Amino acid sequence: MVKELESNDGKSLITIINNNYNSMSKGQKLLAKYTLDNYPKVAFMTASKLGETVGVSESTVVRFANALGYTGYPKFQDALQELIKTKLTTVERVEMSNTEYPSDSIILEKVLKDDIDNIKETMETLSQVDYQEAVNLVMSARKVYIMGLRSSIYVAKYLGYYLNYILDDVRIIRMDMGEPIEQMIKLSEEDLLISISFPRYSKKTLQVVKFAKERGAKVLAITDSYNAPISKISDVVVTVKNNMVSFIDSLVPAFSVANALVIGVAMREKDDIKAYFKELESIWEKFETFE
Incomplete structure:
Protein backbone atom coordinates (compact mmCIF):
# COMPACT_ATOMS: atom_id res chain seq x y z
CA MET A 1 0.00 0.00 0.00
CA LEU A 88 11.51 6.40 5.53
CA THR A 89 12.09 4.04 8.43
CA THR A 90 15.52 2.64 9.18
CA VAL A 91 14.36 -0.73 7.84
CA GLU A 92 13.32 0.89 4.53
CA ARG A 93 16.69 2.61 4.30
CA VAL A 94 18.47 -0.70 4.80
CA GLU A 95 16.35 -2.24 2.02
CA MET A 96 17.30 0.66 -0.28
CA SER A 97 20.97 0.16 0.61
CA ASN A 98 20.75 -3.42 -0.61
CA THR A 99 19.61 -2.11 -4.00
CA GLU A 100 22.09 0.76 -4.26
CA TYR A 101 25.10 -1.20 -3.01
CA PRO A 102 24.67 -4.68 -4.55
CA SER A 103 28.36 -5.60 -4.18
CA ASP A 104 31.30 -4.71 -1.94
CA SER A 105 33.35 -3.62 -4.93
CA ILE A 106 31.31 -0.45 -5.55
CA ILE A 107 30.59 0.64 -1.96
CA LEU A 108 33.74 2.70 -1.38
CA GLU A 109 33.54 4.55 -4.70
CA LYS A 110 29.80 5.20 -4.48
CA VAL A 111 29.84 6.42 -0.86
CA LEU A 112 32.71 8.82 -1.57
CA LYS A 113 30.97 10.03 -4.73
CA ASP A 114 27.74 10.62 -2.80
CA ASP A 115 29.63 12.71 -0.24
CA ILE A 116 31.31 14.69 -3.03
CA ASP A 117 27.95 15.27 -4.72
CA ASN A 118 26.44 16.47 -1.43
CA ILE A 119 29.27 18.94 -0.90
CA LYS A 120 28.91 20.22 -4.47
CA GLU A 121 25.16 20.65 -4.06
CA THR A 122 25.68 22.41 -0.73
CA MET A 123 28.07 24.82 -2.44
CA GLU A 124 25.51 25.50 -5.17
CA THR A 125 22.51 26.02 -2.90
CA LEU A 126 23.91 27.55 0.31
CA SER A 127 23.31 31.29 0.28
CA GLN A 128 26.39 33.46 0.88
CA VAL A 129 24.09 35.95 2.61
CA ASP A 130 22.84 33.26 5.01
CA TYR A 131 26.42 32.20 5.73
CA GLN A 132 27.49 35.77 6.53
CA GLU A 133 24.44 36.30 8.73
CA ALA A 134 25.27 33.07 10.55
CA VAL A 135 28.79 34.35 11.29
CA ASN A 136 27.31 37.66 12.46
CA LEU A 137 24.97 35.86 14.86
CA VAL A 138 27.84 33.89 16.38
CA MET A 139 29.97 37.02 16.74
CA SER A 140 27.24 39.06 18.43
CA ALA A 141 26.13 36.43 20.97
CA ARG A 142 27.03 36.61 24.65
CA LYS A 143 26.80 32.83 24.98
CA VAL A 144 26.60 30.26 22.22
CA TYR A 145 24.67 27.06 22.89
CA ILE A 146 25.07 24.24 20.35
CA MET A 147 22.71 21.31 20.10
CA GLY A 148 22.54 18.29 17.83
CA LEU A 149 20.77 15.07 18.70
CA ARG A 150 21.47 11.53 17.55
CA SER A 151 24.22 11.51 14.88
CA SER A 152 24.16 15.31 14.70
CA ILE A 153 25.77 15.45 18.16
CA TYR A 154 29.14 14.77 16.54
CA VAL A 155 28.80 17.84 14.32
CA ALA A 156 27.76 19.84 17.40
CA LYS A 157 30.79 18.66 19.38
CA TYR A 158 33.13 19.39 16.48
CA LEU A 159 31.75 22.89 15.99
CA GLY A 160 31.78 23.57 19.74
CA TYR A 161 35.34 22.30 20.14
CA TYR A 162 36.77 24.83 17.69
CA LEU A 163 34.50 27.74 18.56
CA ASN A 164 35.63 27.31 22.15
CA TYR A 165 39.14 28.30 21.06
CA ILE A 166 37.78 31.59 19.74
CA LEU A 167 34.82 32.62 21.90
CA ASP A 168 34.53 33.11 25.64
CA ASP A 169 31.38 31.11 26.35
CA VAL A 170 30.43 28.12 24.17
CA ARG A 171 28.26 25.36 25.58
CA ILE A 172 27.41 22.05 23.95
CA ILE A 173 24.04 20.63 24.97
CA ARG A 174 24.58 17.01 26.00
CA MET A 175 21.86 14.47 26.65
CA ASP A 176 23.97 12.80 29.35
CA MET A 177 23.86 16.07 31.32
CA GLY A 178 20.09 16.11 31.71
CA GLU A 179 17.28 17.65 29.72
CA PRO A 180 18.45 20.25 27.15
CA ILE A 181 16.11 22.91 28.54
CA GLU A 182 17.60 22.41 32.02
CA GLN A 183 21.04 23.14 30.57
CA MET A 184 19.68 26.32 28.96
CA ILE A 185 17.83 27.71 31.97
CA LYS A 186 19.91 30.92 31.89
CA LEU A 187 19.31 31.47 28.18
CA SER A 188 18.47 35.09 27.36
CA GLU A 189 17.91 37.43 24.42
CA GLU A 190 21.67 38.07 24.32
CA ASP A 191 22.41 34.43 23.54
CA LEU A 192 22.43 32.20 20.46
CA LEU A 193 21.30 28.62 19.99
CA ILE A 194 22.88 26.76 17.07
CA SER A 195 20.56 23.86 16.33
CA ILE A 196 21.73 21.05 14.03
CA SER A 197 18.96 18.85 12.67
CA PHE A 198 18.68 16.39 9.79
CA PRO A 199 16.03 13.82 8.85
CA ARG A 200 14.52 12.03 10.55
CA TYR A 201 13.89 15.24 12.47
CA SER A 202 13.85 14.94 16.26
CA LYS A 203 10.78 16.35 18.01
CA LYS A 204 12.93 17.32 20.99
CA THR A 205 15.12 19.52 18.78
CA LEU A 206 12.04 21.48 17.69
CA GLN A 207 10.89 21.78 21.31
CA VAL A 208 14.25 23.24 22.35
CA VAL A 209 14.25 25.72 19.46
CA LYS A 210 10.77 26.87 20.47
CA PHE A 211 11.99 27.31 24.04
CA ALA A 212 14.92 29.42 22.85
CA LYS A 213 12.61 31.65 20.82
CA GLU A 214 10.29 32.07 23.82
CA ARG A 215 13.31 33.30 25.80
CA GLY A 216 14.06 35.83 23.07
CA ALA A 217 17.33 34.17 22.01
CA LYS A 218 18.49 34.04 18.42
CA VAL A 219 18.49 30.68 16.65
CA LEU A 220 20.81 29.54 13.87
CA ALA A 221 19.57 26.38 12.14
CA ILE A 222 21.97 24.06 10.35
CA THR A 223 19.71 21.68 8.48
CA ASP A 224 18.96 20.24 5.07
CA SER A 225 16.05 22.41 3.94
CA TYR A 226 14.19 25.66 4.46
CA ASN A 227 11.15 23.42 4.98
CA ALA A 228 12.68 21.57 7.93
CA PRO A 229 10.66 22.05 11.14
CA ILE A 230 13.28 24.20 12.89
CA SER A 231 13.87 26.34 9.78
CA LYS A 232 10.42 27.88 9.99
CA ILE A 233 11.10 29.50 13.39
CA SER A 234 14.86 30.14 13.21
CA ASP A 235 16.44 33.53 12.60
CA VAL A 236 19.00 32.26 10.10
CA VAL A 237 19.03 28.96 8.21
CA VAL A 238 22.19 27.41 6.77
CA THR A 239 21.23 24.60 4.39
CA VAL A 240 23.39 21.51 4.07
CA LYS A 241 22.64 18.61 1.72
CA ASN A 242 22.87 15.16 3.27
CA ASN A 243 21.27 12.77 0.79
CA MET A 244 22.54 9.24 0.91
CA VAL A 245 20.64 6.08 0.05
CA SER A 246 21.51 4.24 3.25
CA PHE A 247 20.54 3.88 6.89
CA ILE A 248 23.24 6.44 7.69
CA ASP A 249 23.32 10.12 6.75
CA SER A 250 26.01 11.96 4.86
CA LEU A 251 27.38 14.34 7.51
CA VAL A 252 30.53 15.24 5.58
CA PRO A 253 28.99 18.47 4.16
CA ALA A 254 27.83 19.44 7.67
CA PHE A 255 31.40 19.18 8.95
CA SER A 256 32.58 21.27 5.99
CA VAL A 257 30.04 23.99 6.76
CA ALA A 258 31.08 23.84 10.43
CA ASN A 259 34.66 24.46 9.26
CA ALA A 260 33.50 27.46 7.24
CA LEU A 261 31.65 28.91 10.24
CA VAL A 262 34.68 28.49 12.51
CA ILE A 263 37.05 30.08 10.00
CA GLY A 264 34.57 32.90 9.33
CA VAL A 265 34.45 33.70 13.04
CA ALA A 266 38.20 33.22 13.44
CA MET A 267 39.00 35.76 10.72
CA ARG A 268 37.04 38.37 12.69
CA GLU A 269 39.09 37.58 15.82
CA LYS A 270 42.47 36.73 14.34
CA ASP A 271 44.52 39.00 16.62
CA ASP A 272 42.96 37.54 19.77
CA ILE A 273 43.32 34.00 18.43
CA LYS A 274 47.00 34.53 17.72
CA ALA A 275 47.61 35.65 21.30
CA TYR A 276 45.47 32.81 22.65
CA PHE A 277 47.33 30.10 20.72
CA LYS A 278 50.67 31.63 21.62
CA GLU A 279 49.75 31.17 25.27
CA LEU A 280 48.48 27.66 24.59
CA GLU A 281 51.73 26.71 22.88
CA SER A 282 53.70 27.67 25.98
CA ILE A 283 51.35 25.61 28.16
CA TRP A 284 51.56 22.61 25.82
CA GLU A 285 55.34 22.85 25.85
CA LYS A 286 55.46 23.10 29.63
CA PHE A 287 53.30 20.02 30.13
CA GLU A 288 54.86 18.13 27.20
CA THR A 289 51.46 17.68 25.56
CA PHE A 290 52.82 16.75 22.15
CA GLU A 291 55.73 14.66 20.96
Whole structure:
Protein backbone atom coordinates (compact mmCIF):
# COMPACT_ATOMS: atom_id res chain seq x y z
CA MET A 1 0.00 0.00 0.00
CA VAL A 2 1.37 3.43 -0.96
CA LYS A 3 2.01 5.80 1.92
CA GLU A 4 0.50 9.28 1.84
CA LEU A 5 3.25 11.79 1.06
CA GLU A 6 2.35 15.40 1.71
CA SER A 7 3.74 18.25 -0.34
CA ASN A 8 4.40 21.74 1.00
CA ASP A 9 0.92 22.93 0.07
CA GLY A 10 -0.66 20.05 1.98
CA LYS A 11 -1.65 17.96 -1.05
CA SER A 12 -0.49 14.36 -1.09
CA LEU A 13 1.61 13.07 -3.93
CA ILE A 14 -1.14 10.55 -4.64
CA THR A 15 -3.68 13.35 -4.98
CA ILE A 16 -1.44 15.36 -7.31
CA ILE A 17 -0.82 12.37 -9.57
CA ASN A 18 -4.48 11.29 -9.56
CA ASN A 19 -5.63 14.83 -10.41
CA ASN A 20 -3.35 14.85 -13.46
CA TYR A 21 -3.59 11.18 -14.43
CA ASN A 22 -6.37 11.45 -17.04
CA SER A 23 -4.52 14.13 -18.99
CA MET A 24 -1.27 12.17 -19.08
CA SER A 25 0.06 10.27 -22.07
CA LYS A 26 0.36 6.49 -22.00
CA GLY A 27 4.04 6.73 -21.09
CA GLN A 28 3.39 9.25 -18.36
CA LYS A 29 0.74 6.98 -16.85
CA LEU A 30 3.30 4.19 -16.68
CA LEU A 31 5.65 6.58 -14.87
CA ALA A 32 2.87 7.63 -12.51
CA LYS A 33 2.12 4.06 -11.50
CA TYR A 34 5.79 3.19 -11.09
CA THR A 35 6.39 6.31 -8.99
CA LEU A 36 3.54 5.49 -6.61
CA ASP A 37 4.71 1.90 -6.22
CA ASN A 38 8.45 2.68 -5.93
CA TYR A 39 8.77 6.28 -4.72
CA PRO A 40 11.85 5.67 -2.50
CA LYS A 41 13.74 4.37 -5.56
CA VAL A 42 12.44 7.08 -7.93
CA ALA A 43 13.65 9.80 -5.54
CA PHE A 44 17.25 8.82 -6.24
CA MET A 45 17.03 7.73 -9.89
CA THR A 46 18.18 9.90 -12.77
CA ALA A 47 15.66 10.77 -15.47
CA SER A 48 17.40 8.45 -17.93
CA LYS A 49 17.49 5.59 -15.42
CA LEU A 50 13.79 6.02 -14.60
CA GLY A 51 12.91 6.09 -18.28
CA GLU A 52 14.98 2.97 -18.95
CA THR A 53 13.37 1.14 -16.01
CA VAL A 54 9.81 1.98 -17.04
CA GLY A 55 10.44 1.63 -20.78
CA VAL A 56 9.93 5.23 -21.90
CA SER A 57 12.20 7.98 -23.22
CA GLU A 58 14.00 10.47 -21.01
CA SER A 59 11.97 13.29 -22.59
CA THR A 60 8.77 11.50 -21.46
CA VAL A 61 10.12 11.52 -17.92
CA VAL A 62 10.71 15.27 -18.14
CA ARG A 63 7.20 15.86 -19.49
CA PHE A 64 5.85 13.71 -16.65
CA ALA A 65 7.49 16.03 -14.11
CA ASN A 66 6.08 19.03 -15.99
CA ALA A 67 2.59 17.50 -15.89
CA LEU A 68 2.83 17.36 -12.09
CA GLY A 69 3.63 21.06 -11.93
CA TYR A 70 7.44 20.99 -11.73
CA THR A 71 9.72 23.03 -14.00
CA GLY A 72 11.86 19.98 -14.65
CA TYR A 73 12.74 16.50 -13.45
CA PRO A 74 15.39 17.69 -10.94
CA LYS A 75 12.76 19.84 -9.19
CA PHE A 76 10.36 16.88 -9.03
CA GLN A 77 13.16 14.67 -7.71
CA ASP A 78 14.21 17.25 -5.10
CA ALA A 79 10.63 17.56 -3.88
CA LEU A 80 10.23 13.78 -3.71
CA GLN A 81 13.49 13.40 -1.77
CA GLU A 82 12.44 16.08 0.68
CA LEU A 83 9.07 14.46 1.19
CA ILE A 84 10.33 10.94 1.82
CA LYS A 85 13.42 11.67 3.91
CA THR A 86 11.36 12.21 7.04
CA LYS A 87 9.11 9.21 6.39
CA LEU A 88 11.51 6.40 5.53
CA THR A 89 12.09 4.04 8.43
CA THR A 90 15.52 2.64 9.18
CA VAL A 91 14.36 -0.73 7.84
CA GLU A 92 13.32 0.89 4.53
CA ARG A 93 16.69 2.61 4.30
CA VAL A 94 18.47 -0.70 4.80
CA GLU A 95 16.35 -2.24 2.02
CA MET A 96 17.30 0.66 -0.28
CA SER A 97 20.97 0.16 0.61
CA ASN A 98 20.75 -3.42 -0.61
CA THR A 99 19.61 -2.11 -4.00
CA GLU A 100 22.09 0.76 -4.26
CA TYR A 101 25.10 -1.20 -3.01
CA PRO A 102 24.67 -4.68 -4.55
CA SER A 103 28.36 -5.60 -4.18
CA ASP A 104 31.30 -4.71 -1.94
CA SER A 105 33.35 -3.62 -4.93
CA ILE A 106 31.31 -0.45 -5.55
CA ILE A 107 30.59 0.64 -1.96
CA LEU A 108 33.74 2.70 -1.38
CA GLU A 109 33.54 4.55 -4.70
CA LYS A 110 29.80 5.20 -4.48
CA VAL A 111 29.84 6.42 -0.86
CA LEU A 112 32.71 8.82 -1.57
CA LYS A 113 30.97 10.03 -4.73
CA ASP A 114 27.74 10.62 -2.80
CA ASP A 115 29.63 12.71 -0.24
CA ILE A 116 31.31 14.69 -3.03
CA ASP A 117 27.95 15.27 -4.72
CA ASN A 118 26.44 16.47 -1.43
CA ILE A 119 29.27 18.94 -0.90
CA LYS A 120 28.91 20.22 -4.47
CA GLU A 121 25.16 20.65 -4.06
CA THR A 122 25.68 22.41 -0.73
CA MET A 123 28.07 24.82 -2.44
CA GLU A 124 25.51 25.50 -5.17
CA THR A 125 22.51 26.02 -2.90
CA LEU A 126 23.91 27.55 0.31
CA SER A 127 23.31 31.29 0.28
CA GLN A 128 26.39 33.46 0.88
CA VAL A 129 24.09 35.95 2.61
CA ASP A 130 22.84 33.26 5.01
CA TYR A 131 26.42 32.20 5.73
CA GLN A 132 27.49 35.77 6.53
CA GLU A 133 24.44 36.30 8.73
CA ALA A 134 25.27 33.07 10.55
CA VAL A 135 28.79 34.35 11.29
CA ASN A 136 27.31 37.66 12.46
CA LEU A 137 24.97 35.86 14.86
CA VAL A 138 27.84 33.89 16.38
CA MET A 139 29.97 37.02 16.74
CA SER A 140 27.24 39.06 18.43
CA ALA A 141 26.13 36.43 20.97
CA ARG A 142 27.03 36.61 24.65
CA LYS A 143 26.80 32.83 24.98
CA VAL A 144 26.60 30.26 22.22
CA TYR A 145 24.67 27.06 22.89
CA ILE A 146 25.07 24.24 20.35
CA MET A 147 22.71 21.31 20.10
CA GLY A 148 22.54 18.29 17.83
CA LEU A 149 20.77 15.07 18.70
CA ARG A 150 21.47 11.53 17.55
CA SER A 151 24.22 11.51 14.88
CA SER A 152 24.16 15.31 14.70
CA ILE A 153 25.77 15.45 18.16
CA TYR A 154 29.14 14.77 16.54
CA VAL A 155 28.80 17.84 14.32
CA ALA A 156 27.76 19.84 17.40
CA LYS A 157 30.79 18.66 19.38
CA TYR A 158 33.13 19.39 16.48
CA LEU A 159 31.75 22.89 15.99
CA GLY A 160 31.78 23.57 19.74
CA TYR A 161 35.34 22.30 20.14
CA TYR A 162 36.77 24.83 17.69
CA LEU A 163 34.50 27.74 18.56
CA ASN A 164 35.63 27.31 22.15
CA TYR A 165 39.14 28.30 21.06
CA ILE A 166 37.78 31.59 19.74
CA LEU A 167 34.82 32.62 21.90
CA ASP A 168 34.53 33.11 25.64
CA ASP A 169 31.38 31.11 26.35
CA VAL A 170 30.43 28.12 24.17
CA ARG A 171 28.26 25.36 25.58
CA ILE A 172 27.41 22.05 23.95
CA ILE A 173 24.04 20.63 24.97
CA ARG A 174 24.58 17.01 26.00
CA MET A 175 21.86 14.47 26.65
CA ASP A 176 23.97 12.80 29.35
CA MET A 177 23.86 16.07 31.32
CA GLY A 178 20.09 16.11 31.71
CA GLU A 179 17.28 17.65 29.72
CA PRO A 180 18.45 20.25 27.15
CA ILE A 181 16.11 22.91 28.54
CA GLU A 182 17.60 22.41 32.02
CA GLN A 183 21.04 23.14 30.57
CA MET A 184 19.68 26.32 28.96
CA ILE A 185 17.83 27.71 31.97
CA LYS A 186 19.91 30.92 31.89
CA LEU A 187 19.31 31.47 28.18
CA SER A 188 18.47 35.09 27.36
CA GLU A 189 17.91 37.43 24.42
CA GLU A 190 21.67 38.07 24.32
CA ASP A 191 22.41 34.43 23.54
CA LEU A 192 22.43 32.20 20.46
CA LEU A 193 21.30 28.62 19.99
CA ILE A 194 22.88 26.76 17.07
CA SER A 195 20.56 23.86 16.33
CA ILE A 196 21.73 21.05 14.03
CA SER A 197 18.96 18.85 12.67
CA PHE A 198 18.68 16.39 9.79
CA PRO A 199 16.03 13.82 8.85
CA ARG A 200 14.52 12.03 10.55
CA TYR A 201 13.89 15.24 12.47
CA SER A 202 13.85 14.94 16.26
CA LYS A 203 10.78 16.35 18.01
CA LYS A 204 12.93 17.32 20.99
CA THR A 205 15.12 19.52 18.78
CA LEU A 206 12.04 21.48 17.69
CA GLN A 207 10.89 21.78 21.31
CA VAL A 208 14.25 23.24 22.35
CA VAL A 209 14.25 25.72 19.46
CA LYS A 210 10.77 26.87 20.47
CA PHE A 211 11.99 27.31 24.04
CA ALA A 212 14.92 29.42 22.85
CA LYS A 213 12.61 31.65 20.82
CA GLU A 214 10.29 32.07 23.82
CA ARG A 215 13.31 33.30 25.80
CA GLY A 216 14.06 35.83 23.07
CA ALA A 217 17.33 34.17 22.01
CA LYS A 218 18.49 34.04 18.42
CA VAL A 219 18.49 30.68 16.65
CA LEU A 220 20.81 29.54 13.87
CA ALA A 221 19.57 26.38 12.14
CA ILE A 222 21.97 24.06 10.35
CA THR A 223 19.71 21.68 8.48
CA ASP A 224 18.96 20.24 5.07
CA SER A 225 16.05 22.41 3.94
CA TYR A 226 14.19 25.66 4.46
CA ASN A 227 11.15 23.42 4.98
CA ALA A 228 12.68 21.57 7.93
CA PRO A 229 10.66 22.05 11.14
CA ILE A 230 13.28 24.20 12.89
CA SER A 231 13.87 26.34 9.78
CA LYS A 232 10.42 27.88 9.99
CA ILE A 233 11.10 29.50 13.39
CA SER A 234 14.86 30.14 13.21
CA ASP A 235 16.44 33.53 12.60
CA VAL A 236 19.00 32.26 10.10
CA VAL A 237 19.03 28.96 8.21
CA VAL A 238 22.19 27.41 6.77
CA THR A 239 21.23 24.60 4.39
CA VAL A 240 23.39 21.51 4.07
CA LYS A 241 22.64 18.61 1.72
CA ASN A 242 22.87 15.16 3.27
CA ASN A 243 21.27 12.77 0.79
CA MET A 244 22.54 9.24 0.91
CA VAL A 245 20.64 6.08 0.05
CA SER A 246 21.51 4.24 3.25
CA PHE A 247 20.54 3.88 6.89
CA ILE A 248 23.24 6.44 7.69
CA ASP A 249 23.32 10.12 6.75
CA SER A 250 26.01 11.96 4.86
CA LEU A 251 27.38 14.34 7.51
CA VAL A 252 30.53 15.24 5.58
CA PRO A 253 28.99 18.47 4.16
CA ALA A 254 27.83 19.44 7.67
CA PHE A 255 31.40 19.18 8.95
CA SER A 256 32.58 21.27 5.99
CA VAL A 257 30.04 23.99 6.76
CA ALA A 258 31.08 23.84 10.43
CA ASN A 259 34.66 24.46 9.26
CA ALA A 260 33.50 27.46 7.24
CA LEU A 261 31.65 28.91 10.24
CA VAL A 262 34.68 28.49 12.51
CA ILE A 263 37.05 30.08 10.00
CA GLY A 264 34.57 32.90 9.33
CA VAL A 265 34.45 33.70 13.04
CA ALA A 266 38.20 33.22 13.44
CA MET A 267 39.00 35.76 10.72
CA ARG A 268 37.04 38.37 12.69
CA GLU A 269 39.09 37.58 15.82
CA LYS A 270 42.47 36.73 14.34
CA ASP A 271 44.52 39.00 16.62
CA ASP A 272 42.96 37.54 19.77
CA ILE A 273 43.32 34.00 18.43
CA LYS A 274 47.00 34.53 17.72
CA ALA A 275 47.61 35.65 21.30
CA TYR A 276 45.47 32.81 22.65
CA PHE A 277 47.33 30.10 20.72
CA LYS A 278 50.67 31.63 21.62
CA GLU A 279 49.75 31.17 25.27
CA LEU A 280 48.48 27.66 24.59
CA GLU A 281 51.73 26.71 22.88
CA SER A 282 53.70 27.67 25.98
CA ILE A 283 51.35 25.61 28.16
CA TRP A 284 51.56 22.61 25.82
CA GLU A 285 55.34 22.85 25.85
CA LYS A 286 55.46 23.10 29.63
CA PHE A 287 53.30 20.02 30.13
CA GLU A 288 54.86 18.13 27.20
CA THR A 289 51.46 17.68 25.56
CA PHE A 290 52.82 16.75 22.15
CA GLU A 291 55.73 14.66 20.96
